[in-house]
Amino acid sequence: MKIFTAYDIDWDVDINEIYEAFEKMTIYDAAKELCITADTYADMKTVDRHEIIRDKLYHNRINAAEIVGLPDEVIIPDFFGLKSEKDDTGEVTDWLSDEYGYCINNYKVKYS
Known part of the structure; x- marks a missing residue:
């Protein structure tokens, strides 16, 4: 997985x-x-x-x-159903903002 x-x-x-x-x-x-x-x-x-x-x-x-104590990396929960790094991550962006209380200018996605 x-x-x-x-x-x-x-x-x-x-x-x-x-x-x-x-x-x-x-x-x-x-x-x-x-x-x-x-x-x-x-x-x-x-x-x-x-x-x-x-x-x-x-x-x-x-x-x-x-x-201010924000992470540089965050594991993306499975419920987003990502299949590759190129998938639409708009919902992930919203989730990260809601989860940490800060808007995001940009980020990258990787998988392992």
Whole structure:
């Protein structure tokens, strides 16, 4: 039996959700994620923190989906009845969005 997986999922994550995720992190964890010292992060104003977060996102040095806890791969349930990677995956897209609460810009499908 083939197992289909959605992978390289490009989640549509709003920048404000990223800021909120960083606000919930400890200073140490946020600084580590941004590759700066905890002291530097602690001394920054909110506007400066947002600027470095935007910069790291823009240059792909941090992964927005990972920051908010979204997966890069998801096994697609059998009830979608996929037979190949080229099948229509519109319902899968809707399911992923409903399941995780985020829209999706793009993803690929593979089977094993």
